[in-house]
Amino acid sequence: MSKITSVLIANRGEIACRVIRTARRMGLATVAVYSDADANALHVALADQAVHIGPAPARESYLVIDRIIAAARAAGADAIHPGYGFLSENAAFADAVAAAGLVFIGPPAGAIRAMGGKSEAKALMEKAGVPLVPGYHGEDQGDELLAAQAARIGFPVLIKASAGGGGKGMKVAASADEFPAALASAKREAKASFGDDRVLVEKYLARPRHVEIQVFADSHGDCVYLFERDCSIQRRHQKVVEEAPAPGMDPAVRVRMGEAAVAAAKAIGYVGAGTVEFLLDTDNSFYFMEMNTRLQVEHPVTEKITGQDLVEWQLRVAAGERLPLRQEELAIQGHAIEVRLYAEDPAKGFLPQTGTLAHLRFPEQGEHVRVDTGVRTGDAISIFYDPMIAKLIVWDRDRDSAVQRLRGALAATEIAGLNANVPFLSAVAAHPGFAAADLDTRFIERYEADLLPAAAEPAAPVLALASLGQLLSRRVATGTDPWDAVGGFLMNLPAVDRMEWVVPGEGGSRHKVDVTWTGTGFTIATDGRTLTVSGRLGPDGTLSATLDGVRVSARWVQWGEHVTLFHAGGTHSLVLADPHAGAHADQGGHGRLTAPMPGKVIAILVEEGAAVTKGQPVIVLEAMKMEHTLKAPADGKVTHLRYAVGDQVGEGVELVGFEAA
Incomplete structure (x- = not known):
């Protein structure tokens, strides 16, 4: 580790805390960076040093390359760990780190560029012989051409941001009539999230599983795969539950998929931790989706089944060391499951929530239970960053035992102060379909009535x-x-x-x-x-x-x-209830459309005076890096529009007024 003595973590939240703890255990000094919103954050308290880098919005702090480099120089750090999200897959950032004479704890900039565009990555994989989902990944981005390609592929199709990930800029069009609106929405989200509105169009598979392979490569030409993770249970194309190994995985398919992932990494001269994502169909055929050129949120399940610390591997490989283990030395031990605890309201389309964590209590940690978090009781979940509160990871000797561990750990998790998805995750963990490993990317949609039942009255x-x-x-x-x-x-x-x-x-x-x-x-x-x-x-x-x-x-x-x-x-x-308040105080506003959370108006889909029907899309709000389409609460006529595109709005404000039909 002579090349690295002090690490700056160019991130926040649980991943920053995770890297700080591992680096400290290895005897390395640690430096945190923080925005105005994170001045009292847990990762700041854990680090040896902390450097302020700007205002709360990420585009003015965590995404400003020059400020991150300046912070590293000011603190005397000789390496930068990007975490995940923000600048972690930004080739310009990797170049800037190298130009500053610092070690980038991630892959070479060229590898990031090779996989940064989904379309270009698929072209590379096609040359390498990795199977692809039928689709269009070309440079011509004209709306008419994209619509024609969608018709050629056959509906339903999936529209995906070429430059992004995390479910942003991803929309499904079930028919030609739905395609224009879905395309426009995907492009808006892609532009807002990644500064690039290019998309690709793919066949939307009926019941695929989302299975990904963890790969790791060093600078000496060695590369291994640390087996697979099943990430099929998703909402809004974002992962909710991840487990390793994938239930029911055919050992021969595991080897073929692992070897394909290693071939993909070697084809682009990869170094460090990466994830190659596949869609696994019901006939055991698999198709390349994308490669995430960073550590993944769900890496703890891989750590639990292999007994390895992947952050330590990252630090050692970045320092020029060889991989700690060869492929034949890696083995699967037991079964691990991770769930993501989010501040969100599943009953309202998983709408992100903001507020203060009035109470936060996790289950006791040990061999079978692990919690990765970047927040404490009293911390705020703000509009500026992802609303994940923590990752809850369980491990046991087999999947049935791990599922039981998960149910118990969720029952012992307590979050108060804002809506969180713990009851929803408990419903998933208790569902017979989950116990039977009946998994695919539409698990939540298929069992929605069971997982999101009508609210029960308090007994x-x-x-x-x-x-x-x-x-x-x-x-x-x-x-x-x-x-x-x-x-x-x-x-x-x-x-x-x-x-x-x-x-x-x-x-x-x-x-x-x-x-x-x-x-x-x-x-x-x-x-x-x-x-x-x-x-x-x-x-x-x-x-x-x-x-x-x-x-x-x-x-x-x-x-x-x-x-x-x-x-x-x-x-x-x-x-x-306040005993002095009227028994019939107005609770909601019939015929009013209000902002469910703070955000920015990015599209208005009606005009004043227009007739609308209940459920018709009216306005699109961007909040917490995602688009939220708000719909008419009743049949009627639009009487007024209080805001214009580009306006920032507060939670609860009236956006559009109606006159009942």
């Missing part, structure tokens, strides 16, 4: 526990019994405290609760049921209670007027 025990927690928290806050404050002359009548809980969200149900003090506990009456309740609330929110003689445990978290109750593996969110 009486949940309301009782929420009410008990509220009463006990008052005692903790005031140091007195909650009933000491009950005023009025009762004359032998029981003291009753009346509460009203509201399920948050538009049209959320309301539940009245009557609590009566019995002298040793409470009786709680709600929704036609009365329970005898007693318990205590610990300083960490642990609620130990007895409901009708049955002892239960829960976690009670309050943030503002909101309460989140974690009980029996479930998450229950409630709002304590």
Whole structure:
């Protein structure tokens, strides 16, 4: 490691924390960079040094090459690790690092360029004999030609940004009529995300699996594959669940796919960690999709089944060392599964969420459970960056055991303060289709009714526990019994405290609760049921209670007027209604279209005075690096447009007004 003594991590979040911890374990000094939004971030606290690089928007900080290079020079770093995202697959950045006399912990700029454009990469792979999905990858980007190529390939087709990844600039067109709008949207997203609106068009396979091969090459000409990962469970073309090895993988197919991935890497003179992604069809035929010239978000599952630290491999290879192991020395041990914990609302099309993490608690880590995160309780999920909170990774001797580990780990994960996808992931982990490894890229779509059921009403025990927690928290806050404050002359009548809980969200149900003090506990009456309740609330929110003689445990978290109750593996969110507020306060705005989150207006699809039908696309908002098409809430006429293309809008503001039909 003589070539590297100090590493600057040109990234943020969990990958920055991951690299810092590995580099420190290897005896290397570490340097973090941070924007205004990340001044108090976990990766900043972990690093030996931290350098400010600009305002919160990534284009003014994490994406400014000159500022990253200047930070490395100022801190005395001799190497830069790009992480993933941001500049990690930017050939100009790799060139700039080398020109500054620093070590780029990644592949050569030429390899990044070779695989940076999907169309060019597919041409290279075709020459190398790697099978490709039928499609069009040409330079002519005229709308008419692309439409003609889509018709030649046959619908449905997939439109993909040539220069990007991560599901951005990727749209499906099921017919010729849908193609123009899908193409325009894909080009807009591609331009906004990558500065390049070129696309390619491919046949959309019916039930493919997304299987990728982890490759690793050194500067001495050696290259190995560290087996495969199945990343089939996706939403918006972004991975949600990843596992290694791929369930049911034919060993012969594994070898052929691995050898094809190594051939792809060698064809472009690759060095370092990379991932070659394939679509695996039901007949075991596979097709090259793209190569990610960086470490992947899902690399921990590969680490768990091989026992290797891929970040350490990156650092050693970048220092000029040979690969630690040869192909024949690598073997698969057990099964690993990773899920991505996101701040998002699955019930609303996986809409990203912003807010403060009022409470964050992960399962105990060890041999079987690992958590990679870059946030802590009290940190904010902002509009500026990806809304991933953490990666939860489990490992066990076989897949069935790993699935059980996953279910238990998710049940022990607690996130409050904003909507998160933990209940959704729990539904995936508990689904019979997942247990049977019935996997393909439309798993979520196929089982949507099971994975995204209508919101269930809170049961009486949940309301009782929420009410008990509220009463006990008052005692903790005031140091007195909650009933000491009950005023009025009762004359032998029981003291009753009346509460009203509201399920948050538009049209959320309301539940009245009557609590009566019995002298040793409470009786709680709600929704036609009365329970005898007693318990205590610990300083960490642990609620130990007895409901009708049955002892239960829960976690009670309050943030503002909101309460989140974690009980029996479930998450229950409630709002304590203001007793002075009107019982029929306006909850939502019939006939109004509001911004679900802060963002930028990038397209308006109607004019003032136009007649629209319920569900018709009206306006396109860009937020958290993705497009969100907002639709008419009812039949009627557009009465006004409050914003123009390019305007920034805040969460909850009215975008478009309607006159009911």
